[in-house]
Amino acid sequence: MQKSLELVRNFISNGILLTKVSDGLYRCNCPFCKEEITSMIVSSSLQEYKCFSCGKNGNITNFYMELNHTDFFGAVKIATGKDADSSQFYKENEVYYRMNTDAAKYFYKTLHSISGQKGLEYWRSRGLKEETMIKYGLGYAGAFGLYDNLKKDYNIKSLSKNGLIRSKSGKHYDFFYNRVIVPIIDENNNILGFGGRVLDDSKPKYINTGATPIFDKRMHLFNLNIAKNTHRDGFILCEGYMDCIGLYNGGFDNSVASLGTALTEEQVHLLKHYTNHVYLCYDNDEAGKNAMDNAYNLCHKQGIYIKCIDLLEAKDPDEFIQKYGSDAFEKQIIKSSYYNG
Ligand SMILES: [Zn+2]
Structure with a gap:
């Protein structure tokens, strides 16, 4: 019926x-x-x-x-x-989701092995608690090893289609190596891809999984799987996954971030299923200001209330919490004012 x-x-x-x-x-x-x-x-x-x-x-x-x-x-x-x-869609692409889950397990295991010590030290140097690392399934990619680990279960074609492997002159290499790894998870807890950050200042600082059969970065928001269960009022919209992880570590489970692009209309639509109230918390620089204007325009169009968090002398929310503490950030949320572009 x-x-x-x-x-x-x-x-x-x-x-x-x-x-x-x-x-x-x-x-x-x-x-x-x-x-x-x-x-x-x-x-x-x-x-x-x-x-x-x-x-x-x-x-x-x-x-x-x-x-x-x-x-x-x-x-x-x-x-x-x-x-x-x-x-x-999930059924048809199940192999890619499963492959990412296996890759995430591998990265996580590597982080907690001898060869992952550098990665673990990096995460700790950012002040991350064990609980935060577990919650986000943070990992480490060593010089090589993922391909060897996955090739018995998956063919090379699907591994490279899913962005985990790249091939050159008939040889296959891990896409992520010598980087700390952040799984990119959708609101239904499926792993869509990964972000990788170098441990030092070398470039590129971040690489992310590109377009794959299951990942279109314009269609998803980082941390929505966690933020959707928050008891806090509204979402904090920030620039990247490191901000979300830092905020969670500081006691704020209600942030979301776009995935290496400017915020899109689709992402705002997605967000609107869960809340009508957004706190903008973008980096304290020219790029951040532009990103904020874009976010304001998109949210405003879809009838979302927007407030703006003042980060004082900090460059991003993570630095704010390291510098001034969580209570001070809480105060900035309360003090935040409506943003009008
Ligand atoms: Zn009621």
């Missing part, structure tokens, strides 16, 4: 008692904050709900995300009884 996507019907089918206020407008007890007052209004004409007590609001997808503690795709499945397109 076809499920109804009408919001009011879905409230009723979930046992929520509605009182009619006027045509197309209803009141009910909020199913999320569980207050015994009718603090929520549901509009059948707008197909939106809002609680005046806890502030939760949204459309039918947000309703099921909140009610069932699931992500966007999970909510679509509950609402429609069908898998969102993503699961078909």
Whole structure:
């Protein structure tokens, strides 16, 4: 049977008692904050709900995300009884996801081996706690070893298509070597690719997985898998994955970052499934200012409230927390003001 996507019907089918206020407008007890007052209004004409007590609001997808503690795709499945397109896509590309999981395990294992000591020292020099390293599955790529490790399970063609190997004159090399490794994970906890940073100041400082069958950097946000479960209000939008990791390490689990490009419309759309409120926290320089203007324009267009965090004398949020501490960053969040471009 076809499920109804009408919001009011879905409230009723979930046992929520509605009182009619006027045509197309209803009141009910909020199913999320569980207050015994009718603090929520549901509009059948707008197909939106809002609680005046806890502030939760949204459309039918947000309703099921909140009610069932699931992500966007999970909510679509509950609402429609069908898998969102993503699961078909996942099935067809399963080998690439699995390959990345195996690569991530290899990088992680290498970090905690004798040959990974340099990598471990690097992460520690940035002040990262063990818990943070585990949470992000941080790793290390030595001079070689990944290809040897994966070639028994995967063919060379799919390894290179997935950006893990590059070939030159009939020889195959690891794409990432002598770098610390950050797995790039999507909101459903699939590993899409990797970022690698050198341990010193050599160039290029960062390399990331390029376009692959499963990774289009314009379509994903780093850290969304973690930020979507935050209890904090809104997301902190920052420039890169190192910022997100630094923020998490400092006690802020609600940051997201684009992946080596300017923020895109698709990323803002993705973010909007989870929050309506963004704190911009970009680097304290000319490039950061431009990135912030771009982010402002995109968020503003999609009706997202934007505040701006002042990093004082620090160049990025990671440095801010190292320099002034987490409490000071908390204060900057509270003090942040609405940004108008
Ligand atoms: Zn509520």
